[in-house]
Amino acid sequence: MKKLLLSLFILFGINVYSYNYPFKNPYVATVLGTSMMMTPDIDEKIPIEEYRISFIETRETPANLDYQKDYKFSVALQDKKAPLVFILSGTGSSSTSLKTELFQRIFYTAGYHVVGVSSTMNTNSVVSLSYEKMPGIILNDGMDIYRAINKIKKIVEKKAKVSDYYLMGYSLGATHSAMVSYIDEIEKDFNFKRVFMVNPAVNLYTSASILDNMLEKSIDNDIRNLFVRINTITDNLTLLTGKNEDLRKENPEKVLRTLGITDKDLQMGIGLVFRLSAIDINFLSDATNKRGVYVDKEIEKYENMGAYFEKINFASFEDYVKRLAVPYYREQYGTKMSLEELKKYTDLKVIEDYLRNTDKIMAVTNRDELILTKENIKYLQDVFKGRIIVYPYGGHCGNMYYYENVKNMLNFMRGGKLVEVKK
Structure with missing residues (x-):
C-alpha cells in the first residue's frame, strides 16, 4: 500500500x-x-x-x-x-x-x-x-x-x-x-x-576551501573559541533538559534558538564536521602511503594515537592538498603537477x-x-x-x-x- x-x-x-x-x-x-x-x-x-x-x-x-x-x-x-x-x-x-x-x-x-x-x-x-x-x-x-x-x-x-x-x-x-x-x-x-x-x-578544492574558511571565521581563527562555544551550548542544553517538556514539541529551529545557538555556531558546527573528515584524510593518506608528514614510523596495532593527532593539530583540507596530495601526485605524474594543475582534476x-x-x-x-x-x-x-x-x-x-x-x-x-x- x-x-x-x-x-x-x-x-x-x-x-x-x-x-x-x-x-x-x-x-x-x-x-x-x-x-x-x-x-x-x-x-x-x-x-x-x-x-x-x-x-x-x-x-x-x-x-x-x-x-x-x-x-x-x-x-x-x-x-x-x-x-x-x-x-x-x-x-x-x-x-x-x-x-x-x-x-x-x-x-x-x-x-x-x-x-x-x-x-x-x-x-x-x-x-x-x-x-x-x-x-x-x-x-x-x-x-x-x-x-x-x-x-x-x-x-x-x-x-x-x-x-x-x-x-x-x-x-x-x-x-x-x-x-x-x-x-x-x-x-x-x-x-x-x-x-x-x-x-x-x-570543484572539490573550491568547496573544501569554503568549508575550511567557514570554520576558521566562525571561531575567529582561534581553536580555543571552538571549545568555549561547545561548553556554553552544552551548559544551555543541560539547563533546559527536563525543565521544559514542551520544548520537544516546538519547531526545531526555535529549539536551536532557545539553546542560544546562533548562525555563527551553526557555521562552526558545519565547518567542524568537515574538518574532522579533513583530519582523517590527512592521517590516513599519510600513514597508508608512508609519506612521513605526520607519521614517521610503523604504527603498532594498539598504539596510543594521541601523539599523531597532536602533530596533525586540526589540519585542514588545504593542508592535505599542499602537504600530501601535491607532493604525491608530483612524484606520480611529473614535476609539472602544481597546486593549480591539481585543482583542474578536482573539477x-x-x-x-x-x-x-x-x-x-x-x-x-x-x-x-x-x-x-x-x-x-x-x-x-x-x-x-x-x-x-x-x-x-x-x-x-x-x-x-x-x-x-x-x-x-x-x-x-x-x-x-x-x-x-x-x-
Whole structure:
C-alpha cells in the first residue's frame, strides 16, 4: 500500500508549484534537514544488510587499521525482480550512515533494490579500495567506485533479479556519480538508465576551501573559541533538559534558538564536521602511503594515537592538498603537477562535454548552497540546461528529504519530466 501511495503521490503531483520547505535559513537547513525525513509513507525499516569483500590482496594494511582491510557496503533487496540504484555517499560518510540509509529507505519504498556505497574519503574506502590512497582527483575516485560497484553487481545478481541499473549521489557522492556515469559510457557494464545528482560540488578544492574558511571565521581563527562555544551550548542544553517538556514539541529551529545557538555556531558546527573528515584524510593518506608528514614510523596495532593527532593539530583540507596530495601526485605524474594543475582534476569541467550532451543525468542544488559560489551555480545551470532544478533555499543538502524534492527525484528516475519550481 505504501508503494502505491508513493507512486500516486509522484504521478499526480502538479507540474508547477510554490516551494514551501520550512527552513529558510541555509545553516539551519543544513544542520536540521539533513537528518530529517520529510516525505510521507516511507518505510521506517527495510532489510538492510552489510557486506564485506576483499579488493587488493597484495596491499599491506597498517596494523592499527587492520579492521578496515575489507571493503564494506550495504544492501537492501526486494523479493522480486526490480531496478537497482547505487547510492553514493557524501564526504567521509559510510555506506551505513544515516543520510545514505534515508535515501535507501526512499528508493526501497519506491520499489528499487538499493546499495549504499561509502565515500572515497571514508576511512574504509581509503584503506581497502583506493589504489592511490590519496582521494580528491575525481577521475581516480570514480574509477575506484566503478571497480567497487562492479564487484557488488556480481554479488547482488546472485541474490536477486535486477531489471535495470540507476545511480545517484549526494554532496561529494553527487560529483562522483557524474564521473562514474562517464566511465560507464566507455565500459558499458551497467548502462545506467538515469543518474541523479543531489547538491554536487563543481570543484572539490573550491568547496573544501569554503568549508575550511567557514570554520576558521566562525571561531575567529582561534581553536580555543571552538571549545568555549561547545561548553556554553552544552551548559544551555543541560539547563533546559527536563525543565521544559514542551520544548520537544516546538519547531526545531526555535529549539536551536532557545539553546542560544546562533548562525555563527551553526557555521562552526558545519565547518567542524568537515574538518574532522579533513583530519582523517590527512592521517590516513599519510600513514597508508608512508609519506612521513605526520607519521614517521610503523604504527603498532594498539598504539596510543594521541601523539599523531597532536602533530596533525586540526589540519585542514588545504593542508592535505599542499602537504600530501601535491607532493604525491608530483612524484606520480611529473614535476609539472602544481597546486593549480591539481585543482583542474578536482573539477567537473574535466567531463564537461559529456555532461552537456547526455540526457540521462539530472542535477539539483539550492540558490543558497553553502559549498558553491554563484559562478558554480551558473555553471551548473549552463551545463545542465533543461536537466537541473535550483531550489530557492535548502542550504547544503538540507532539503533533500523534503517531499517535493523526493517527488522530483523519483519522477526523474522513472523517466518523467522535470517540475518547475516557483521562486
